[in-house]
Amino acid sequence: MARQQVIVKAGAYDVGILDEDCNHIIKHRRLYGEEKESMNWIPYLELMSKRPTALKYTGLYNQLPQILKDYLDKSDYEGKKRALKLFAKMTASTGINSAIEAFEEGLKLGVSDADSIWATYCRLTSGTLPEPEVPLPDTVPELKKYSPDIKIYDQLIVPGGLQL
Numbered sequence: 001m002a003r004q005q006v007i008v009k010a011g012a013y014d015v016g017i018l019d020e021d022c023n024h025i026i027k028h029r030r031l032y033g034e035e036k037e038s039m040n041w042i043p044y045l046e047l048m049s050k051r052p053t054a055l056k057y058t059g060l061y062n063q064l065p066q067i068l069k070d071y072l073d074k075s076d077y078e079g080k081k082r083a084l085k086l087f088a089k090m091t092a093s094t095g096i097n098s099a100i101e102a103f104e105e106g107l108k109l110g111v112s113d114a115d116s117i118w119a120t121y122c123r124l125t126s127g128t129l130p131e132p133e134v135p136l137p138d139t140v141p142e143l144k145k146y147s148p149d150i151k152i153y154d155q156l157i158v159p160g161g162l163q164l
Helices: 042-050 052-057 059-063 066-074 077-094 096-108 114-126
Strands: 007-010 014-018 024-029
Touching (some): 042 052, 042 059, 042 077, 052 059, 052 077, 066 096, 077 096, 077 114, 096 114
Antiparallel strands (some): 007 014
């Protein structure tokens, strides 16, 4: 929207930016007080993945947990690109908190490649997998139910405790 006129629509709880035709561009939660800043980083994550060295100079970098900052600092240029692209994909799908959680969990487990972190993310967000019924051939004998009788162990317990 550079060099175009925009309209600011300020409500009690949010502030919306509209174009000349009054179409919503973006909406931010309204902050009360002085020198407060609101930034929705999700639309910019994909752009940052194309220029990963610029991430350090954004407000998002300061909001990331230290373990993720260390990971990005240690990564080479292509590694940062892959990580930011993956981070953008996760954030767009389920939100920034689950993306951060997946990176933290993966890094704590000792993985550092994007595929392993994606696998961690899928494990955390997909829930439990259904367990399919395993069909057995007719040649497998059916086992009878076995219930152990543990009453004999009750006789080993001495009332009042063991006397020495």
